[in-house]
Amino acid sequence: MFDELGPSHWWPGETRFEIAVGAILTQNTNWQNVAKAIRNLKDARLLNPKSMYALAMEDLAELIRPAGYFRLKAKRLHHFLVFLRSSCRFDMEQLLSREMDDLRRALLGVNGIGPETADSILLYALEKPSFVVDAYTARICQRHGLIPEDIAYEELREFFMDVLSPDIRLFNEFHALLVRVGAGWCKKKHPRCSSCPLGSFLQGAA
DNA sequence: GACCAGGCACATC
DNA sequence: GATGTGCATGGT
Numbered sequence: 001m002f003d004e005l006g007p008s009h010w011w012p013g014e015t016r017f018e019i020a021v022g023a024i025l026t027q028n029t030n031w032q033n034v035a036k037a038i039r040n041l042k043d044a045r046l047l048n049p050k051s052m053y054a055l056a057m058e059d060l061a062e063l064i065r066p067a068g069y070f071r072l073k074a075k076r077l078h079h080f081l082v083f084l085r086s087s088c089r090f091d092m093e094q095l096l097s098r099e100m101d102d103l104r105r106a107l108l109g110v111n112g113i114g115p116e117t118a119d120s121i122l123l124y125a126l127e128k129p130s131f132v133v134d135a136y137t138a139r140i141c142q143r144h145g146l147i148p149e150d151i152a153y154e155e156l157r158e159f160f161m162d163v164l165s166p167d168i169r170l171f172n173e174f175h176a177l178l179v180r181v182g183a184g185w186c187k188k189k190h191p192r193c194s195s196c197p198l199g200s201f202l203q204g205a206a
Numbered sequence: 207g208a209c210c211a212g213g214c215a216c217a218t219c
Numbered sequence: 220g221a222t223g224t225g226c227a228t229g230g231t
Contacts, residue, residue, distance in 0.1 A: 076214085
């Protein structure tokens with residue numbers, strides 16, 4: 001995939017906080033729509049934890065409207081901000097010293113942050129070696145006949161983390177490439193692509 | 207106009 | 220524990 005597509009430069013975002021906000025906004029949503037919401041927040045100079053925390057819920061919702069589910073996501077962002085206030089006084093740098101598993105449990109305790117969002121924040125915002133699996137990852141693996149249809153999130157995550165060394169750059173690029181491939185030609189409804197270089201790798205891993 | 211997009215929580219059985 | 224449902228915009 002890397003040879004074919006080149007480096008992904010993920011996650012798009014200038015700060016840890018921006019990346020985390022993007023992770024919440026992109027839940028079940030096209031990134032293009034998320035980018036518009038992020039743009040709104042930046043233009044309003046509100047893309048920092050303290051300002052966003054002080055914002056009224058309905059005002060926040062209006063700014064992130066293009067990302068869809070905007071009332072729901074405004075609540076989820078606020079829950080995350082409450083977490084940031086209590087856990088690190090809005091300074092995400094302070095989270096870096098914490099153990100990954102401990103941090104993961106804490107993130108999963110936030111209403112609105114599920115496993116994929118937690119792992120995205122861990123990997124891309126906090127640079128911890130937590131492999132992110134998503135709808136594309138599951139779909140691609142299923143099309144290659146590697147995993148059952150009803151596999152649980154945690155199981156699929158372990159599938160990758162068991163065979164890959166805990167390398168942040170590897171996890172970063174691998175997930176990014178899976179999404180880029182998944183959003184592109186693997187979206188076609190072919191049952192199994194024999195010519196796909198990913199297929200041979202995944203077969204080996206399995 | 208239907209269908210899809212980088213999920214998650216909650217109600218119900 | 221499994222299954223169904225609401226949440227909503229913008230691109231194809």
